Amino acid sequence: MDRIKISGGNELRGIIPISGAKNAALPLMIASLLTSDTLTLENVPHLADVEGLMRILGNHGVDIAVNGRRERQEDGYSRTIHFTCRTIADTTAPYELVSKMRASFWVIGPLLAREGRARVSLPGGCAIGTRPVDLFLEGLAALGAEIEIDGGYVNATAPKGGLIGNHYRFPKVSVGATHVMMMAATLANGTTVIENAAREPEVVDLANCLNAMGAKVSGAGTKTITVEGVTSLSGARHRVLPDRIETGTYAMAVAMTGGDVTLEGTDGALLENALDTLRQAGAEITETPSGLRVVRNGNGIQPVDVVTEPFPGFPTDLQAQFMALMTRSSGVSHITETIFENRFMHVQELARLGARISLSGQMARVEGVSRLKGAPVMATDLRASVSLVIAGLAAEGETVVNRVYHLDRGFERLEEKLTRCGAIVQRVSE
Numbered sequence: 001m002d003r004i005k006i007s008g009g010n011e012l013r014g015i016i017p018i019s020g021a022k023n024a025a026l027p028l029m030i031a032s033l034l035t036s037d038t039l040t041l042e043n044v045p046h047l048a049d050v051e052g053l054m055r056i057l058g059n060h061g062v063d064i065a066v067n068g069r070r071e072r073q074e075d076g077y078s079r080t081i082h083f084t085c086r087t088i089a090d091t092t093a094p095y096e097l098v099s100k101m102r103a104s105f106w107v108i109g110p111l112l113a114r115e116g117r118a119r120v121s122l123p124g125g126c127a128i129g130t131r132p133v134d135l136f137l138e139g140l141a142a143l144g145a146e147i148e149i150d151g152g153y154v155n156a157t158a159p160k161g162g163l164i165g166n167h168y169r170f171p172k173v174s175v176g177a178t179h180v181m182m183m184a185a186t187l188a189n190g191t192t193v194i195e196n197a198a199r200e201p202e203v204v205d206l207a208n209c210l211n212a213m214g215a216k217v218s219g220a221g222t223k224t225i226t227v228e229g230v231t232s233l234s235g236a237r238h239r240v241l242p243d244r245i246e247t248g249t250y251a252m253a254v255a256m257t258g259g260d261v262t263l264e265g266t267d268g269a270l271l272e273n274a275l276d277t278l279r280q281a282g283a284e285i286t287e288t289p290s291g292l293r294v295v296r297n298g299n300g301i302q303p304v305d306v307v308t309e310p311f312p313g314f315p316t317d318l319q320a321q322f323m324a325l326m327t328r329s330s331g332v333s334h335i336t337e338t339i340f341e342n343r344f345m346h347v348q349e350l351a352r353l354g355a356r357i358s359l360s361g362q363m364a365r366v367e368g369v370s371r372l373k374g375a376p377v378m379a380t381d382l383r384a385s386v387s388l389v390i391a392g393l394a395a396e397g398e399t400v401v402n403r404v405y406h407l408d409r410g411f412e413r414l415e416e417k418l419t420r421c422g423a424i425v426q427r428v429s430e
């Protein structure tokens, strides 16, 4: 198992290219199941989750060519990948594959829409709460699907003539369930209105791609999405939007260490709330022609309270990183997690570096300390692990982050990007 060794204390200075968004790439790849033509995606990040989903799609009959070639390209940042699913080879998504990544459960929408049936294992993924799938199933049932749970699998069957458009209101905002409902509705008979839809930029990106494929989706980015069903979808070429979580993570890293970094190829409009929060904490952030410039020179880190919320609120996927930053603030901050009930596993690891954090229910009280000290720590989930890296960059001495396979799921070439900006970060393979 790989580990990452960090010698803390260096400021970050330079340029960090921001990759395509993992959380957009995954649903976009899954959308390739909706058509027999080729869906070409540009700017797909090279990540373990993307590779895992390619295996799952391959099992369903998707032919995948990276940069026009069939073999994998092991170097180079985000890639162009062609996905062609002439026929669905298998409507079952097995436990061995789905249990490794929660987003793979989302194949249920396209499989049901195109083939009229799907058998998909209940998911696994990061251990950040119970993460049920009730909203997905309720939404698909509203489109006429018959749903049965049997032996850890969801068996879903569409009515004879296909799914039927309907009006459905999600009782709770869910990104994944919005993606799935939107994809399923593209091929349904009639019009579907999805209320209380997730408004995340990744939902908009998927809607844009579906429309390029011939779907009729409107309202993505608002709480109400309308999908007029069509009989078939065609291929398209689509560029994955920049990763707002990666952007926010590196912005927080610079706020933590001090320095001056340009985050290239990203767009501040994707994470306004998080950037405003960082400004309050003392970072200077400006839009530049190539992306965002983040500077913190000399001034200290101010305590700021945050509450995670669905978009456009402060993202839960940046909560752990922001907590790392707040461990060095000049006062007390409160961080409240409202999306996932068990997303504080980084707290005890940050404490190993000297952070003072106390938990009470869904709220963490973080008392800033004047210094952190390097220590061995354990990565527990994707975003939590990168918070330990950020803390390690500012800690005195050596921090070793164990179980970095979590990081590889969501951060493309993290060590390289940080090293190029002056950090001392090294991957050690056992």
Ligand code: UD1
Binding pocket: 022, 023, 024, 026, 102, 103, 129, 130, 131, 132, 133, 134, 135, 136, 137, 172, 173, 174, 175, 176, 177, 202, 316, 317, 339, 340, 341
């Ligand atoms: C997506 C993101 C993840 C991010 C999360 C919230 C991807 C691959 N993952 O995850 O990085 O942290 O959005 O922004 O894009 N819920 C239910 N029933 C359901 C579905 C969800 O109760 O059927 C609950 C969840 O337990 C959670 C909340 O709804 O409390 C939000 O979950 P959801 O938006 O679905 O998260 P994901 O789509 O899994």
